[in-house]
Amino acid sequence: MADSLASPVIVLHVCEGICLRYPLAEPCATSGYLRAESRNCTDPSCCKDGVMYPQFRCSPPVTANTPARMIISSFAAGGDGGGAAECDGNFYTDDQMVVSMSTGWYDGGGRCHSNITIDANGRSVSAMVVDECDSVNGCVPDENFQPPCANNVIVASPLVWRALAIPDAVGDYNVTWSDA
Ligand SMILES: *[C@@H]1O[C@H](CO)[C@@H](O)[C@H](O)[C@H]1NC(C)=O
Ligand SMILES: *[C@@H]1O[C@H](CO)[C@@H](O)[C@H](O)[C@H]1NC(C)=O
Numbered sequence: 001m002a003d004s005l006a007s008p009v010i011v012l013h014v015c016e017g018i019c020l021r022y023p024l025a026e027p028c029a030t031s032g033y034l035r036a037e038s039r040n041c042t043d044p045s046c047c048k049d050g051v052m053y054p055q056f057r058c059s060p061p062v063t064a065n066t067p068a069r070m071i072i073s074s075f076a077a078g079g080d081g082g083g084a085a086e087c088d089g090n091f092y093t094d095d096q097m098v099v100s101m102s103t104g105w106y107d108g109g110g111r112c113h114s115n116i117t118i119d120a121n122g123r124s125v126s127a128m129v130v131d132e133c134d135s136v137n138g139c140v141p142d143e144n145f146q147p148p149c150a151n152n153v154i155v156a157s158p159l160v161w162r163a164l165a166i167p168d169a170v171g172d173y174n175v176t177w178s179d180a
């Protein structure tokens, strides 16, 4: 899975509380930092010892065309997605149309088992939300030792990528999405 760190973030400790109360009024800023511990993970995408990873408790406002960064991952047992899906504790095969979303969009499970529509590459597909891409916690086995997710991420299964006709190898693609 690609490094899920956002591009350089503006350090503003204004998000916590404010974003949750006024989700449409403010863009989502960093709410804190997670200091990574060494887990002897050799994959370059894993957390690095001592690095401070930004955390986000909210995501950008949802519109009819919300921009997002789509990342590829398996949701299968033993795949590269880490633990079972947060919504239901299940794994999903690479031939199912499933996604996880950054913490703010995951909405405490509020979108679990709802479909979202993803538009990219001139196509539009529907996929079911089954998991959270945790924007607060990370660098643990359940998150496959990945840093906390950025606040604008949709992690999509291989079939979603195929349905959008975007090669798996691209791995990271700008999309827009809406509630289906
Ligand atoms: C990491 O590797 C070092 C040296 O091989 C070892 O001493 C240490 O216990 C390992 N730490 C973890 C968390 O596995
Ligand atoms: C969600 O989308 C899947 C296919 O992507 C479809 O099979 C399913 O019926 C949809 N569910 C709802 C509730 O619309």
Ligand SMILES: *[C@@H]1O[C@H](CO)[C@@H](O)[C@H](O)[C@H]1NC(C)=O
Residues within 6 Å of the ligand: 067, 174
């Ligand atoms: C994807 O979107 C980001 C802004 O969210 C932008 O900085 C980046 O250049 C875009 N990448 C591509 C390949 O269009």
